[in-house]
Amino acid sequence: xxxxxxxxxxxxxxxYYWVTVVLxxxxxxxFCMYEVGASRYKHHQHTLMKNTMLIPLVTVTWFxxxxxxxxxxxxxxxxxxxxxxxxxxxxxxxxxxxxxxxxANSEFMAINLxxxxxxxxxxxxxxxxxxxxxxxSGAIIERITTFAFGILxxxxxxxxxxxxxxxxxxxxxxxxxxxxxxxxxxxxxIHAIAGGFALGVLVVLGPRIGKFSSSGEPRNIGPRNPWxxxxxxxxxxxxxxxxxxxxxxxxxxxxxxxxxxxxxxWTATNIYVTPTTLSGITFNFLMSLSGGLLAGYVVAxxxxxxxxxxxxxxxxxxSAGNDLYHPIQAMIIGMIGVVxxxxxxxxxxxxxxxxxxxxxxxxxxxxxxxGLVICGFVLNGYPSSGYxxxxxxDGSTYASINPLGQFLGAIIMFGVLGMLPGYIIAKVLSGxxxxxxxxxxxxxxxxxxxxxxxxxxxxxxxxxxx
Amino acid sequence: xxxxxxxxxxxxxKEVVGAVYPGAGSTETLLVIxxxxxxxxxxVITNKSESEELSRLAKKRHGANDxxxxxxxx
Numbered sequence: 052x053x054x055x056x057x058x059x060x061x062x063x064x065x066x067y068y069w070v071t072v073v074l075x076x077x078x079x080x081x082f083c084m085y086e087v088g089a090s091r092y093k094h095h096q097h098t099l100m101k102n103t104m105l106i107p108l109v110t111v112t113w114f115x116x117x118x119x120x121x122x123x124x125x126x127x128x129x130x131x132x133x134x135x136x137x138x139x140x141x142x143x144x145x146x147x148x149x150x151x152x153x154x155a156n157s158e159f160m161a162i163n164l165x166x167x168x169x170x171x172x173x174x175x176x177x178x179x180x181x182x183x184x185x186x187x188s189g190a191i192i193e194r195i196t197t198f199a200f201g202i203l204x205x206x207x208x209x210x211x212x213x214x215x216x217x218x219x220x221x222x223x224x225x226x227x228x229x230x231x232x233x234x235x236x237x238x239x240x241i242h243a244i245a246g247g248f249a250l251g252v253l254v255v256l257g258p259r260i261g262k263f264s265s266s267g268e269p270r271n272i273g274p275r276n277p278w279x280x281x282x283x284x285x286x287x288x289x290x291x292x293x294x295x296x297x298x299x300x301x302x303x304x305x306x307x308x309x310x311x312x313x314x315x316x317w318t319a320t321n322i323y324v325t326p327t328t329l330s331g332i333t334f335n336f337l338m339s340l341s342g343g344l345l346a347g348y349v350v351a352x353x354x355x356x357x358x359x360x361x362x363x364x365x366x367x368x369x370s371a372g373n374d375l376y377h378p379i380q381a382m383i384i385g386m387i388g389v390v391x392x393x394x395x396x397x398x399x400x401x402x403x404x405x406x407x408x409x410x411x412x413x414x415x416x417x418x419x420x421x422g423l424v425i426c427g428f429v430l431n432g433y434p435s436s437g438y439x440x441x442x443x444x445d446g447s448t449y450a451s452i453n454p455l456g457q458f459l460g461a462i463i464m465f466g467v468l469g470m471l472p473g474y475i476i477a478k479v480l481s482g483x484x485x486x487x488x489x490x491x492x493x494x495x496x497x498x499x500x501x502x503x504x505x506x507x508x509x510x511x512x513x514x515x516x517x
Numbered sequence: 518x519x520x521x522x523x524x525x526x527x528x529x530x531k532e533v534v535g536a537v538y539p540g541a542g543s544t545e546t547l548l549v550i551x552x553x554x555x556x557x558x559x560x561v562i563t564n565k566s567e568s569e570e571l572s573r574l575a576k577k578r579h580g581a582n583d584x585x586x587x588x589x590x591x
Binding site for chain 1: 533534535536537538541542545546548549552553555556560563564567568570571572573574575576577578579580581583584586587588589
């Protein structure tokens, strides 16, 4: 870098993303605390390690192929032409934003003096990947093998969510062009897909022993450590701030980007390179969080577990359009999402005997799905991109945001890329006898041997004289 | 192996080469293969140990509350 202003812009952007990554780490700390707090004592350590080990597994696979998928798949392939290559093939040519630069053996996937952004941008997306896998982790505690969870975590964290991000969370994604899809802060691309994936796995995995009575009535297996759950959820809220910031491009000149001659317009943008402000989305983050908490407190009759989760669900529901909503719209949308997610959780639990241990399918999946649909109505007619405006199904231009496109997008996220792969992979693992721990182990507790060893050590130490 | 041996020479070159890690331009693919072997190997090793642990524990048929005898006081 030889000019100071350019260097400042670059280094600011590099530092900006780096800070969001550190903040987002708190999401994972929160998820770990939340899961351990929700699990029973005899499963604590395995529950913690299961969620912890997704960090290295998703990270290395995100390095090997996840990041490449994001840059290669915006066209489908074969669905809509790229605005860069004008082809519907995978984007692997020599263009600036080609996947070619993000192959694991590329010189840009390392310290490179000519590239200050790839690493921090890679890491910001990676933290989203951890979140997607961690959402699944909570739903299936106390009865899945660590091996099976590792495979599922890689599938959602480094394959399916990155495909959906390429399709619907990329400035060149085919879902923007064909459907007018809009999902600024990931109601669908992270939350609906992860919730749907978890549901697909749960259908195959089955409930925890004792969750349902012989007559099929569900029993509450509440959090064993409400304080750990509380702190965990507060940390997830905190990390979510970083997540929102990470979804933005902090400083960008839209004039030349949109081909407007002589126009200079520096602004923050969302991931689609359309303008928003960090200030504005801060209004909406807090108002949708508040809407979720207000509605959750009422609908769950003050139950702390659901009230906290509802705060999260409120943000998740409003996230699709939080780059453009009025704060009170965000609040109301958050409230609607919470009521629907809460009611749907208990209806699905009773009707289909689904044991979602932490309500992850509801908080992330249903709230995310509903948020996408609502966004289609509230932002109906807004452009999905700044590059062009065109008709739905056209593909060579960008369709405007609309209810049908958002509904179809929600089905793609929750069902096609979420629930279906989750179900199929869980079926394969189950067929191999690798999905669920033996019944005897579930009853005894996954930590039984660890606890036995610790007790032996304690006895030996307490009786020792030298 | 060293890609840079003198920063003054490196940064004053007509075109500064960005990749400065050891083995730049020649070892990346090998490193990726090594990384993938480590990743897959981890699954193989941990799957084996987990299967052994689960089958050992399953044979003992402990009750739902037996773990309470193992809660340590320290």
